[in-house]
Amino acid sequence: MKEKIIIIGGGAAGFFCAANLDESKFEVTILEQNSDVLQKVKISGGGRCNVTHACFDPRELVNFYPRGNKELLSVFHKFQPGDTMDWFEQRNVPLKIENDNRIFPESNSSQTIINTLVEEVSNKNFEVKTKSVVLEIGKIENQYLVKTNSEEFLADYIIYTTGSSPKSLKLIQNLGHKIIDPVSSLFTFNIKNETLKDLPGTSFNNAEISIPKLKTDESGPMLITHWGLSGPAILKISAWKAVELAELKYQFEVLVNFLGINVESAEEIFKKFRQGNPKKSIGSSKIFAITSRFWHRILWLSKVDLEKNISNISAKELHKILENLCQNVMKVSGKSTYKDEFVTAGGVDLKEINFKNMSSKILENFYVAGEVLNIDAVTGGFNFQACWSEAWLIAQDLNLKEI
Ligand SMILES: Cc1cc2nc3c(=O)[nH]c(=O)nc-3n(C[C@H](O)[C@H](O)[C@H](O)COP(=O)(O)OP(=O)(O)OC[C@H]3O[C@@H](n4cnc5c(N)ncnc54)[C@H](O)[C@@H]3O)c2cc1C
Known part of the structure; x- marks a missing residue:
């Protein structure tokens, strides 16, 4: 029988994770509170989506992350901008490197990235539930009980990719994670x-x-x-x-x-x-x-x-x-x-995350990725790259589990 995964948050990190999970092993549901998924991808890079940055040496790449630079080194050794480019190009999304090394889809449209992620998840027959606000996460024996505004779900694994909204930070804080207070980054x-x-x-x-x-x-x-x-x-x-x-x-x-x-x-x-x-x-x-x-x-x-x-x-x-x-x-x-183009510094304390696979050190069978973590970068495609790399690592870890 397939194990159940609930991904909380239908943004870049959540979708990329789902798109890399093994559908023969897992039944996956993405819960998204808004009526549309990937809304931030849509508006990213002025509507063009700056997918990543042409910097292929992990030691150099981490220098663009004011928070997370130490922790991301091992993550980028496993999945870095070159891998992001391959991933999208293998799915017929040609990318281009601009003069300042920022990488965009050749279409100059973030919709291309959205379509690819949505299609990939749909081909795996994973379920995407919009207008599903996760309000509570509890435990029943070895499983998680996830309550939304309209339904309840049981899950063997949780992947927490909610971005940096104060409510979602509070939710994970209530589960025992320490939150570094959010402050603005990237301002004039x-x-x-x-x-x-x-x-x-x-x-x-x-x-x-x-x-x-x-x-x-x-x-x-x-x-x-x-x-x-x-x-x-x-x-x-x-x-x-x-x-x-x-x-x-x-x-x-x-x-x-x-x-x-x-x-x-x-x-x-x-x-x-x-x-x-x-x-x-x-x-x-x-x-x-x-x-x-x-x-x-x-x-x-x-x-x-x-x-x-x-x-x-x-x-x-x-x-x-x-x-x-x-x-x-x-x-x-x-x-x-x-x-x-604001980015939030602060979020889940990195000391409580195992960067080998992005799992929580506090909660069993619980993974965290994306902007909800105390990781952020300067502009140039680095914030998405952190999402892709972390999400890929989670999917690999789960795919390799003996079930
Ligand atoms: C205007 C703008 C432009 C940007 N452009 C770029 C760019 O070109 N390149 C780049 O690298 N970075 C860019 N960034 C930063 C980038 O968008 C973020 O780093 C990235 O989207 C974070 O992805 P995420 O999946 O962690 O979070 P999000 O994209 O925020 O996704 C989290 C999702 O979780 C959902 N959610 C939250 N709480 C709940 C809940 N309780 N129940 C259900 N769902 C929930 C949210 O509705 C959201 O859809 C930009 C940011 C902004 C604001």
Whole structure:
């Protein structure tokens, strides 16, 4: 007789797990509270679904996970982005690697990914029950009793893939798991500062941002928005320091280097330019890789007349210009969500999970995967990759069981 598996949560982790389970051994039911499954996959990557990232070395890959980096290493040794690509391509979903190494379906539509997962699960004759809100999980002898808003189910195994909603965290906490308090990750910084005022859309190829209080810095592209600063450099630092920044209630000072080079190097570039262009006005001088509007803003902040001849810039004025460009201190007074692409740090404590197979160390025959765990990554397809890898590991573990 087949053993019964209940998967709680019809998202990326739940469906990928089901899609890899052996239908000859298991009777599987996915319980999903919404009327549609895979809703987050649908809206992911701006509707294109950034499935994974072209980073095929597990040791390199874990560096994109502020939480979970240690634990995921062994998981990625078993199933990594190359395996994700093979899995989808074997099911006739061609994928493409974009210039920044993000991987998308060639169709540019998340629906392709949804159709593949739904079809795979349906071909195995597994049941998907939507509008089924799991309210309680109990035990009857060796089995689990799962109560939803409308039905009750007995299960030999539970796979818990509910994402990070507070209710589902409470449910697993009631079963004995410790929850690390959820905080936002991947957010942009709200800053009111004369340097940025009325310049939304201005971008910097390789800026550097540091938070002196936390002794941390990041570099990469950066963007001025209506509310402050955004772009990969900001998102990275927000993810790596998500917990500490929440503790600071998102009130802290940043040191911004718009050029991403030190003051000495910037001074050298300035002086070289001045030597070659002694007659130019400072305002019309294109010295650094920044827009003219931003350059004029820096000159205005430094109280330097745009018409002033570059040869007449004093050492004091140059110092002020370079300080505003490379060591600009700003006050952050809050956070904003990045393109609705919020990710939650926090969730089930990783110490209570066995990363050989994603089983709970507390509950027998109980597996946990996906965003419900205290694992999260920067943007780029890494969050889904964690789901695919963890879910695959669970399916392998169950498929190999002697029944
Ligand atoms: C706008 C947006 C865009 C994103 N884009 C990307 C991207 O391009 N690439 C990437 O890697 N990551 C992306 N992410 C992150 C990614 O979507 C998540 O990491 C991923 O969906 C987590 O999958 P999951 O299966 O763990 O949880 P979810 O996808 O949240 O699925 C959990 C499911 O469980 C259900 N559920 C919860 N509680 C219960 C209950 N009690 N009973 C029954 N059902 C329940 C929920 O309704 C949900 O359907 C994006 C996130 C957002 C918000």
